[in-house]
Amino acid sequence: MKSLITHQNLNIIIRNMSKKSNKKTDTKIKEVVQEKSPITIDKSKNILIEILAKPGAKQNCITDISTEGIGVQINAPPSEGEANTELIKFMASVLGVRKSDVSFERGFKSRQKLLKLNSDLNLTVEQVRQKINTEIQSN
Incomplete structure (x- = not known):
């Protein structure tokens, strides 16, 4: 009997049960490591940060x-939307x-x-990440 077990999209394991014995053997097929990124793309091709x-x-x-x-520090108080405008x-x-x-x-x-960045900007996630990293290094 074979069963597929996934654990939060990190490990995929197939468990084979031998008919002759009650021993379980685990075989790792592949490890899918998807690092969660703060910069993604939505269904409409907009970049979300x-x-x-x-x-x-x-x-x-x-x-x-x-x-x-x-993490973004903003030089404005968090009142009446001033910090949002400055952000x-x-x-x-x-x-x-x-x-x-x-x-x-x-x-x-x-x-x-x-x-959200508009999809018509023709920016990629990697370009956005690179611009943010450049800003971090300049400080």
Whole structure:
């Protein structure tokens, strides 16, 4: 008897049970390691960027990239949408796009935000990641 077991898309294991014995033998077929990235593409080919906003900082800068999101310090208070406006301006300048090409998908009132870049920009995920890494290194 063969059964396919998946565990969060990380390991795929086939268990073979011998008819003659009750011994189970595990055979790893392949290990699919998909590192979660804060920069993805949605069904409409828009690029989505997960942001961990840190408002009230001394200057605008990108602090780090992790699996949870991209840490961005914003030089604006978190009131009346000032930090959100500053975040859009800063990310547009980092990515070299217009402010109107960057919008909120969700998280307008949260520190965990999801920004959307329009699909007609012809940017790839790798280009966005490279521009963000360049900004991190310049600080």
